[in-house]
Amino acid sequence: MAEIVILPGSPDEAKAAAGELAADLIARVVRGKPDAVLGLATGSTPLPVWSALAARDLDWSRVQGFALDEYVGLPAGHPESYRAVITREVVDTLGLTPTLVHVPGDDGGEIATAGQRYEAAIAAAGGVDIQVLGIGRTGHIGFNEPGSSFASRTRVKTLTEATRLDNARFFDSIDDVPRHCLTQGLGTILDARALVLLAFGEAKADAIAGAVEGPVSASLPGSAIQLHPEVTVLVDEAAASKLRFADYYRYAWDNRPDWAHWS
Numbered sequence: 514m515a516e517i518v519i520l521p522g523s524p525d526e527a528k529a530a531a532g533e534l535a536a537d538l539i540a541r542v543v544r545g546k547p548d549a550v551l552g553l554a555t556g557s558t559p560l561p562v563w564s565a566l567a568a569r570d571l572d573w574s575r576v577q578g579f580a581l582d583e584y585v586g587l588p589a590g591h592p593e594s595y596r597a598v599i600t601r602e603v604v605d606t607l608g609l610t611p612t613l614v615h616v617p618g619d620d621g622g623e624i625a626t627a628g629q630r631y632e633a634a635i636a637a638a639g640g641v642d643i644q645v646l647g648i649g650r651t652g653h654i655g656f657n658e659p660g661s662s663f664a665s666r667t668r669v670k671t672l673t674e675a676t677r678l679d680n681a682r683f684f685d686s687i688d689d690v691p692r693h694c695l696t697q698g699l700g701t702i703l704d705a706r707a708l709v710l711l712a713f714g715e716a717k718a719d720a721i722a723g724a725v726e727g728p729v730s731a732s733l734p735g736s737a738i739q740l741h742p743e744v745t746v747l748v749d750e751a752a753a754s755k756l757r758f759a760d761y762y763r764y765a766w767d768n769r770p771d772w773a774h775w776s
């Protein structure tokens with residue numbers, strides 16, 4: 514089912530509430546399957562999820578993780594590589610077992626074939642049980658920029674200048690932001706058993722409206738979520754501000770059935 518949850522309150526309150534709801538979903542998976550496979554996202558958006566999860570009493574020792582994406586071309590150990598970010602923000606925060614957490618291209622092999630190896634590793638782990646997603650201003654999920662095939666698998670992509678500009682805040686200058694990345698494909702993401710997409714702030718309102726209500730189109734890669742049977746979208750009022758059916762989503766959430774997995 515698709516559940517669109519618009520969290521009321523101040524931006525900070527909404528982020529914290531969204532983090533708790535995403536943590537509820539992930540905790541359910543981990544309790545039911547101690548070697549669950551989590552799909553991990555970087556960016557500022559999922560931070561409240563990791564902090565909410567860190568406060569839960571869960572056994573992380575056997576949980577596996579697969580990151581969505583990674584830059585290509587950063588020096589090894591660069592603090593803004595997604596390997597470093599995932600280690601800092603997720604592995605260390607939750608106490609995951611480092612050897613069970615993977616990032617595309619981190620196996621030391623050739624970049625050209627890294628995507629195939631990553632796909633094989635995800636398959637060998639049994640597939641992703643629950644995938645956390647943010648969304649970029651261009652509507653990208655992972656680093657699947659506009660034009661990405663809905664059937665795409667993990668591969669090298671070229672970043673748009675808009676994405677490089679957005680991500681320049683993590684680097685000394687835009688010149689330091691790589692032009693290429695490895696990212697799970699839209700087909701890879703759609704294979705996860707459940708998706709949780711979070712977005713906060715007005716800058717994400719167009720991307721969220723397109724992803725949730727727009728035409729299903731490679732021009733807005735996040736719209737691929739409409740093809741998935743088990744999606745939860747957690748947004749604050751600002752990110753929800755361009756949703757046509759916002760009142761219905763609020764009504765449906767306020768009247769969610771007792772038997773729904775949230776109660």
Ligand code: GLP
Pocket residue numbers: 554555556557558559581582646647648649650653654655656676680
């Ligand atoms: C990056 C990541 C995406 C992320 C997006 C939004 O480009 N590759 O996975 O969703 O940025 O980032 P933020 O959550 O910081 O807005």
